[in-house]
Amino acid sequence: MAESTSSLKYMPGFGNDFETESLPGALPQGQNSPQKCNYGLYAEQLSGSPFTAPRGTNERSWLYRIRPSVRHTRRFSNASYPHWKTAPCLDDHSLPLGQLRWNPLPAPEETQNFLEGLRTMTTAGDVLTQVGMAAHAYTFDADMVDDYFFNADGELLVVPQLGAIRVFTEMGIMDVEPLEICLIPRGMMFKVSRIGEGDVWRGYVCENYGAKFTLPDRGPIGANCLANPRDFKTPVAAYEDKETPCRVHVKWCGKFYVTEIGHSPLDVVAWHGNYTPFKYDLRTYSPVGAILFDHPDPSIFTVLTAPTEEAGTANIDFVIFPPRWMVAEHTFRPPWYHRNIMSEFMGLIHGQYDAKEEGFVPGGMSLHNMMLPHGPDATGFEKASNTELKPVKLDHTMAFMFETRFPQQLTRFAAELETLQDNYLECWDGLERKFDGTPGIK
Ligand SMILES: [Fe+2]
Structure with missing residues (x-):
């Protein structure tokens, strides 16, 4: 030692x-x-x-x-x-x-x-x-x-x-x-x-x-x-x-x-x-982000990229989600819901990741594979949709992503790992229909 x-x-x-x-x-x-x-x-x-x-x-x-x-x-x-x-x-x-x-x-x-x-x-x-x-x-x-x-x-x-x-x-x-x-x-x-x-x-x-x-x-x-x-x-x-x-x-x-x-x-x-x-x-990474409204794609937090012969299409992007100030106005600040041709393997080094209120713990992992939808859990959505949008320091956090242009094949070890959360999908269950098509409703 x-x-x-x-x-x-x-x-x-x-x-x-x-x-x-x-x-x-x-x-x-x-x-x-x-x-x-x-x-x-x-x-x-x-x-x-x-x-x-x-x-x-x-x-x-x-x-x-x-x-x-x-x-x-x-x-x-x-x-x-x-x-x-x-x-x-x-x-x-x-x-x-x-x-x-x-x-x-x-x-x-x-x-x-x-x-x-x-x-x-x-x-x-x-x-x-x-x-x-x-x-x-x-x-x-x-x-x-x-x-x-x-x-x-x-x-x-x-x-x-x-x-x-x-x-x-x-x-x-x-x-x-x-x-x-x-x-x-x-x-x-x-x-x-x-x-x-x-x-x-x-x-x-x-x-x-x-x-x-x-x-x-x-x-x-x-x-x-x-x-x-x-x-x-x-x-x-x-x-x-x-x-x-x-x-x-x-x-x-x-x-x-x-x-x-x-x-x-x-x-x-x-x-x-x-x-x-x-x-x-990773603490020396100088993040660049939204200073008025909306926010850029997570690629803005790329630390290292392993390119392929196709421009802009990485074999791997190593991306982090570091501490940063959130200041965007009239904006849903966490990562938005999305689907992606790239496949995303995430880990959490410490703290809490801003798209998930609970369940993603330091040392844990998640996999959002090619074209599978993902985004904030229901609790996170409600909080981010209703919170007062004053400047907030997202602190004491460091998540990362190995993102690749290729679909990620799960190993048998990962598929059968005892720490696999069988209730992960339930984190989105609370995202109920809010739609009301009555003209004039906001
Ligand atoms: Fe994603």
């Missing part, structure tokens, strides 16, 4: 070309691949985009490490993580179509680490063509010590909800607490441990099979607000010099494998490049 969260160093910026070394002179200057690297290090390139990707989307880093990665994967054995599903995954379950909501995952019955504690709720798209995503929830109560993991199938956006975590990646260490997120690039080795005291560590993960998350264009908003690049933090180089038995676990096209090695694979002493992990504090 890690102790401190304050001593780590980070470099600010989104998509920058960074350089960092944990020993002086470990990073070659003026070239990437010298005949001999200092300290007896090996040089290795890690490419997150095809070599020939346009400059704006070309991502690679150069790692200077104790051993090259070919020494970190020996012969693989098959492994099984039956609760981590990968699209296409048409799980066999009997739950009919519907709007769904869950209370938080129950605490683990047996001690488990982050990797063992991941539970897939939905999958979308197809990992074999590198489109789509999976929404996972996790609980764990043990550190990954000699176990390491990399996911060849996509990057992982981790959203802690309960308990801070330490993510030790090949390119450095990130301490991430609730209200922060972190991103672990596709293919990057890492392990996760707990920070602080507690019984269980809980959160959400979005696995992105498609193009990398990037910052959304701001359009007429201009050069500032929403998620600002300087608030993204990339760790400085850090390494483990450990010569003891270790296991590297891999997910590759939905299947799991494990390989045994005699040392830590987190042995990168220095690196430079723009293919990096990062963390981001």
